[in-house]
Amino acid sequence: MTLLAVAVRGRGIVDPEAPVLHADDEGLIRGRAAFETTRVYDGRPFKLDEHLDRLAGSAARIGLPDVDRDECLSLAAAALDEAGVPDCVLRLYWTAGREGDDEPTALALVSSIPAGLDEHRRKGIRMISLPLGLEADLRAVAPWLLGGVKSTSYAVNMAAEAEARRRGADDAVFLASGGVVLEGPVTNVWWRRERVLYTPALELGILAGVTRSTLIVAAGTCGYEVREGVFPLEHLAGSEETFTSSSIREVMPVVELDGRPLGPGVPGPAARDLQEALRDEASRDG
């Protein structure tokens, strides 16, 4: 991804090469910041309202100052205008600000879309499973674990992606104890048996993906039933097809799990139907 434009609370547009954080910004020194990533289609950030709702929820859970929606909207608009690229990635950051200060830092970043996504979609990706060592029901009752919060404390998620690459795969899926399927480091996970799509329930403390909720509606339109629940990895491993969902990667077929083919080992029809439905919705949204 190439950074194309940056807007900063209290400053407006800045040179993307310029430093924008104080050394004691709590977003940097303690990871006390919430963020959102959305894809911009034809100049329109997809489901921006839903992303701002989630940003506000994450900020509240981390104990950050209240998110100023209008401020975020105007930073986003300024950065998109400055970038002048119709299809791109918009990221919004809301941090605790400087140590001992109540003034949040807010940033809007516009970047190019990462290369290679469509190629991965055509071929499908390889995934490994990684245990988190948590009881499946713990995050629902342990708010300090920040389950379902999109914070910048993503070093574990990035380390999981690196571990997948180290093992010759492309992505990972986290498991709770007992092999319960949770989510990917930056995606939600889905699989299909006949006309039923399965995806882990939000009660497991996974992130409520905006793409996930879009696909739950789209699946009905495409003739699939969706079951959200608590499923062991064996249920996914025995599926006819598997895919992940996220704002940037959209619907991404998974053709291999832990070195073994999933279903026939090629991208499946539900991933294709839902990718198409997602793009249809993106062309209407806004």
Ligand SMILES: Cc1ncc(COP(=O)(O)O)c(C=O)c1O
């Ligand atoms: C942990 C995690 N789960 C799921 C997702 C997918 O969410 P969305 O569809 O809103 O992009 C993300 C997105 O970054 C994520 O970080």
